[in-house]
Amino acid sequence: MLKKVIFTILILGTIGGVIGYLMWNKPHKDIANTKEDFFISATDLSKEYNADETSANPKYLNKVIAVSGTVSEMQWENEEEPTVALSTGSEDNTVLCGFKKEFLNDIKHLKAGDSIKIKGKCDGINMFGGVVLTQCSLIIE
Amino acid sequence: MKTKLIILSVLLVIASAFSYKTEVGKYFTKNGKVSFFSHTDMEDINADNNKVSSVLDINTGKIAIEVLIKSFHFKKALMEEHFNENYMESTKFPKAKFAGKIDNLSEVNFSKDGTYKTTVSGNLTIKDKTNPVKTTGTFTVKSGKINGKATFKVNPTDYNITIPNVVKDKISKEIEISVDLDYEPMK
Numbered sequence: 569m570l571k572k573v574i575f576t577i578l579i580l581g582t583i584g585g586v587i588g589y590l591m592w593n594k595p596h597k598d599i600a601n602t603k604e605d606f607f608i609s610a611t612d613l614s615k616e617y618n619a620d621e622t623s624a625n626p627k628y629l630n631k632v633i634a635v636s637g638t639v640s641e642m643q644w645e646n647e648e649e650p651t652v653a654l655s656t657g658s659e660d661n662t663v664l665c666g667f668k669k670e671f672l673n674d675i676k677h678l679k680a681g682d683s684i685k686i687k688g689k690c691d692g693i694n695m696f697g698g699v700v701l702t703q704c705s706l707i708i709e
Numbered sequence: 710m711k712t713k714l715i716i717l718s719v720l721l722v723i724a725s726a727f728s729y730k731t732e733v734g735k736y737f738t739k740n741g742k743v744s745f746f747s748h749t750d751m752e753d754i755n756a757d758n759n760k761v762s763s764v765l766d767i768n769t770g771k772i773a774i775e776v777l778i779k780s781f782h783f784k785k786a787l788m789e790e791h792f793n794e795n796y797m798e799s800t801k802f803p804k805a806k807f808a809g810k811i812d813n814l815s816e817v818n819f820s821k822d823g824t825y826k827t828t829v830s831g832n833l834t835i836k837d838k839t840n841p842v843k844t845t846g847t848f849t850v851k852s853g854k855i856n857g858k859a860t861f862k863v864n865p866t867d868y869n870i871t872i873p874n875v876v877k878d879k880i881s882k883e884i885e886i887s888v889d890l891d892y893e894p895m896k
Binding site: 593 | 737739740741742757759760762763764773775777778779780782785786787789793800803804891
């Protein structure tokens with residue numbers, strides 16, 4: 569009887585340990601291969617957020633958004649997170665799309681005026697009225 | 710008639726000189742970096758945020774910084790999840806803010822290339838708590854651009870960040886925050 573109890577405890581312990589280990593080392597959500605929660609233009613996303621941040625946040629924060637737009641400029645200054653800025657129709661702000669360093673080659677060729685689609689996770693809006701997306705990937709059709 | 714034209718031109722030049730000065734005073738960044746680091750014998754935790762926005766006014770020495778919590782990236786997905794959902798409640802409090810100024814502005818010459826040691830003081834707001842902070846900072850001026858760096862420590866409990874007993878030994882009582890902002894002039 570005791571042997572059975574010890575055995576069961578060991579098995580449960582091992583299973584628990586494995587689950588714990590897998591959880592601890594679980595990979596980041598693969599945003600590039602996740603179906604987007606919203607498909608919206610950079611202009612519309614920016615308009616909505618700038619009109620009312622308190623209702624835009626519950627709707628978009630942390631969601632996967634596919635944004636279509638025109639490249640306003642490429643921002644390479646911060647090498648840790650190369651960024652594509654999309655025009656919003658407003659001179660004061662752009663939609664900022666931050667890419668992981670590893671995807672630099674995917675976006676190197678982009679230039680102002682290019683019409684593109686990007687998928688990323690919405691982090692909110694910055695002090696300049698720029699909607700921020702990170703973990704971005706380029707949607708190639 | 711000629712004198713009137715001359716007076717008008719001189720006034721216009723003076724007026725544009727003033728407007729030029731106010732534009733020259735403000736610098737900004739949309740891709741600033743803020744990292745934090747926690748060290749314990751059990752574990753090291755760190756995360757980087759590369760989407761920090763900030764404005765620096767070199768005429769008044771005022772600094773405003775905003776950090777979107779969800780833009781912090783951790784190597785471990787589970788840590789990022791706990792950070793956002795349990796500690797920072799980032800859906801409820803999406804931003805952390807700093808509003809302050811350079812204390813020894815007169816010792817900094819933003820029009821001359823060089824490295825300037827400063828103290829910066831102001832209010833830091835994380836979640837729904839605001840506390841005064843003071844730190845040393847270094848401003849480096851080079852070719853019309855300004856870089857600001859600072860490192861300081863915060864205590865999570867000062868900001869209503871409760872660390873569950875289960876992980877108390879894994880998270881340092883003082884978190885080290887590093888700020889690295891590359892400013893460019895506002896047009």
